[in-house]
Amino acid sequence: MDASRRPRPDGAATRARVLDAVVECILKNGYYQASSNAIARHAGVTWGTIQHQFGTREALLLAVVQDRWQRLTRHLGTAAVSGETLEERLAGVMGALETHYGSPEHLAIMQIMLDLAQSPATAESTKRAVETHAAELSQVWHPLLAKALGDAASDEDLVRYAFLTIRGYLSANAMAARLGPQPPDGAVRALLLQGIARAIREHATRTGRAPGPATGSSNSPAGG
Known part of the structure; x- marks a missing residue:
């Protein structure tokens, strides 16, 4: 399939997965070990994707x-x-x-x-x-x-x-x-x-x- 024709990821689903990943990372690794990269890995996305959705890590935590x-x-x-x-x-x-x-x-x-x-x-x-x-x-x-x-x-x-x-x-x-x-x-x-x-x-x-x-x-x- 042509890349331009591929369905775009569900933004709402990705957002929800990232928000859940933040909580899960904190509980699993501790607050100060829940780095931006760790959260991205846990959510199965790149940090660039998270930045596109939320902007900064601070904005992500507030979300x-x-x-x-x-x-x-x-x-x-x-x-x-x-x-x-x-x-x-x-x-x-x-x-x-x-x-x-x-x-x-x-x-x-x-x-x-x-x-x-x-x-x-x-x-x-x-x-x-x-x-x-x-x-x-x-x-x-x-x-x-x-x-x-x-x-x-x-x-x-x-x-x-x-x-x-x-x-x-x-x-x-x-x-x-x-x-x-x-x-x-x-x-x-x-x-x-x-x-x-x-x-x-x-x-x-x-x-x-x-x-x-x-x-x-x-x-x-x-x-x-």
């Missing part, structure tokens, strides 16, 4: 953060939270958050964000983009917690407490799993959820905000 942010936003926006008890609904919240914060990919994304935010070589526009993602985080998880807490979700401190506690547990487990096999933690998870629920009930009693399910959202995805 990874943005891609995972979009995935998280879509996932949490459609996550269903149901249950008769607060503990059951909080377990649903944890399950939804676990797909991101409990995965090894989260650790790679955190390394990228920390490096882009702190490196003196990072462009100011990139730093602002990373800061924007961090600042907008509550807009993603707050509606999810509202499905579990109901009226109590109007208390920002309460929602933030629940999210940070669950995220911390999931992130810690993800880090521990990278270091070696971990024992089953079903009992610990149940105790954690019970503790969060107890704290929410006590705080809600003092403030008069009942921790019930959000009206119309306990059994159906948001927006569906």
